[in-house]
Amino acid sequence: MYNFEFSKPGTIDEAVAALGADEAQALGGGQTLLPTMKQRLAAPEVLVSLTGIDQMKGICLSDAGEVCIGGATTHATVAAEAAAHYPALAALAGRIGDPAVRNRGTIGGSLANNDPSACYPAAALGSGATIITNTREIAADDYFQGMFATALDEGEIITEVRFPVPEAANYQKFVQPASRFALVGVFVAKYADGVRVAVTGASSDGVFRWTEAEEVLNGSFTKDAIDALSPPSGDMIADLHGSAEYRAHLVKVMTGRAVAAAS
């Protein structure tokens, strides 16, 4: 790790100001950034911790019935406190990493990083969530822009994420054996206006919606409806842990299982 300055503001405004410095970098729970810095693959000059901002922590229900999660809320808190409102989301949070990761890592940090194998992007895209920042609101469909790429501008902070609560939902994660990130993870959510299927881990474009599956599930929300589909085409990741063909196959299997578990 290189030397760096550290600031821990207490408000969003202070954080935005601190992030205006040269080579400043926001720090959530540090579960990706700190290992990267230890390996000297990142060298920010200023780290601006967001974990001291109380207004970015916690979970509540909006008047519209959406689950609202502060950007600096840990996975462990979501797993515990979202369970009553949105069980599939809480279950997803409860299976990210290990207890140490879940007690440090934050939803805002995960979504800002947009790791192609992370779980939260699938929940956000699969739920049609809204990403709220210090300057604007971004629909999940517009937010994810490929592997590690998002709509966030330099210095923009995710302050909150709003999840509309579906009629039924489930997340199926098939883990990569070493990292236990998602080799393929599929989040299926059934809303009054349609079914959303979001896939993480599989594509070199990052999280994506499997629209063919959504179409057939809109007709019949059953596992059998999936069985008739071909696996998704597209730019699947191929690596030590699975070929592109295998990942595409797993997308179909995991989608079917998510539907079966949700219906």
Added chain:
Amino acid sequence: MPKDHGIGASSKRREDLRFLTGRGRYTDDINLMGQAYVHFLRSDMAHGKINGIDTSEAEKMPGVIRIFTGKDFEGVGGLPCGWQVTDRHGNPMQEPPHPILAQGKVRHVGDPICAVVAESAAQARSAAEAIMLDIEELPAVIDMKAAVQDGAPKVHDELDSNLCYDWGFVEENKDAVNKAFEEAAHVTTLELVNQRLAPNAMEPRVAVGDYAPGTDESTLYTTSQNPHVIRLLMGAFVLGIPEHKLRVVAPDVGGGFGSKIFHYAEEAFCTFAAKAIQRPVKWTASRSEAFISDAQGRDHVTKIELALDADNNFTALRTETYANMGAYLSTFAPSVPTWLHGTLMAGNYKTPLIYVNVKAVFTNTVPVDAYRGAGRPEATFQLERVIDKAARELGVDPVELRRQNFVTEFPYATPVAVEYDTGDYHATMDKLLEMIDRDGFEARAAESKARGKLRGLGINSYIEACGIAPSALVGQLGARAGLYESATVRVNATGGLVVMTGSHSHGQGHETSFAQVVADMIGIDEGMVEIVHGDTANTPMGMGTYGSRSLAVGGSAMVRATEKIIAKAKKIAAHLMEAAEGDIELKDGEFTVAGTDKSVAWGDVTLAAYVPHNYPLEELEPGLEETAFYDPNNFTYPAGAYACEVEVDPDTGKVEILSFAAADDFGNIVNPMIVDGQVHGGLAQGIGQALLENCAYDEDGQLLSASYMDYAMPRADDVPFYAVDHSCQTPCTHNPLGVKGCGEAGAIGSPPAVVNAVVDALHRGGHSHVMHIDMPLTPHRVWQAMHQA
């Protein structure tokens, strides 16, 4: 009823108090006054020619004390190889130099090029980044078969080729073996890979070098399984320091699994640099460094053929193996695919004719050496897989095919140069079948099928050779070291004992089990016996701990020394009681005169030895301290039978291990709880190899699995609760304790059981084309195997 003390008791591990409460003292806990830190700048390419190294900017960086390069080591010895293998034509293996820091070329990712010594570890690392390297990348050779083709790039330009040796064993049997194959009623052939593994001890390697100018003495604190071996190799062959001026200390060590046997460049560097800068020099490996600098394990590619007669008797076995040495010869690397592998190819079976061919190959990869089991897992895996395949081809029960061919009469001289002293392979197989309810398997398989899962059962035997080794024999086979062990037993005046052993404990629990043995022999409380190990300054020259040898060889030395103590103590007791020495008996810590009510306590005798007021000084020296060296006259041969039951998810290829049973014959047992633990750990590593672990290189020699993000270690939920039994006991016939060793068995016997079970499951699920899947059996590989045409 289980014993509550002494030999046979499950005494709690006394060392766990300090380990579990954070009070262990590991090498990294050692910090010396004025210590500097070294960071090694390592090659990021697999093969390259060093055209220039510019350290001028780096030397100006804050905290830098000195930067060393290969030039500083010109004229200094390289790392020696401790075993010379002779090839099938009678020629010695090709043995390239192994410099401390790269000389002219880099030969694998991780090869150390420069060493930056600075006031802090972070400063050393920062300065290393400022070194300007001019290295011309050369084509790398990674695949072993490609490496031995004509025209392949050479890892070592001065060698004829990348072939280290082409070994035939037993070369004289070759024609007879080939003839037996021509006459066979059935031949089963299997090609397989025993993949490369990273040892992954929990504690990464650490070295602290120290030099005392006043006395010209060097001290190395290091994470070693055998400090005396490091002292000899580094002192005599690398740095030219005589043993009396060099002390090597291996304090608490957090696991080794073989990887801490070897003498490494970093150890020699820290010792050398401490003298050069006249300050202690410390190096602590990161986990990332461990992946590219610790010697790795396995990495064999094998074709095995089994010949059977019309009655399914094994008539001959023939193998051809390519064994990866990596870029340099690690300390004992050449012995692993040869004498620790070829000699075990008979397994538990009376196959009369065996021929083993091994081609050891240099590649641009991290060096490979002994890893838990070392050669024996590779032998067992091939053999037990090919037998399973033969049973499938012949349509016979795999257990019965094994039983029919078991060795049943002992001693048994195998056609591969070793003699099994004792064993009972039917007994462990009987015990295993009793443990697993084989008859109930079909019902369990039907239940799995109803849930859409495929259940399979894999069963196999194993044998290993432990307690290495008779020095005269291994000397003939090319070892450049003896393999005896030593112990000094020092009795204190008030009766407590200190045993200084040449064995080294790095997870095995010697401090507990060794004390049990000595306490049992004298009949005193275990708490009166302390075990000291790991420091060349206060232990006799010993060869250390590996190859499941500590109790069989080190324990035997301790027994011999304790026998000497008892013999002398009886003389003293005889004097004190004015009785004949021959009438003295020792029981429960008390000396008695047979047929009388006279007695003296252990403590009275030990006190008399050190306060010799009433003592036969004209016949007997005062004091009570004895040393023994023990050189075994054979290997020991632990053996057993293992069973694994799995469920495969046909949709994803994921394998779940439902149960695993191990019936082992380790001979006599000193501490059953510790033996259980050793087997559990071995099984976890064997299951790790079978399902998860893989050191994978790309074609350019970059390690793809260079962190835990990609190298899959077994975790608690990857393994089942084990059923472990060691009640079948045929005591070793040639060591005083009748013990065989238990440290490696689990890792040796389990991989074929897992793979046999998965192949069985796939056959039961209709995938009858799948005859083998190479490890690790990841979901992806199993799924691919199911969907191959």
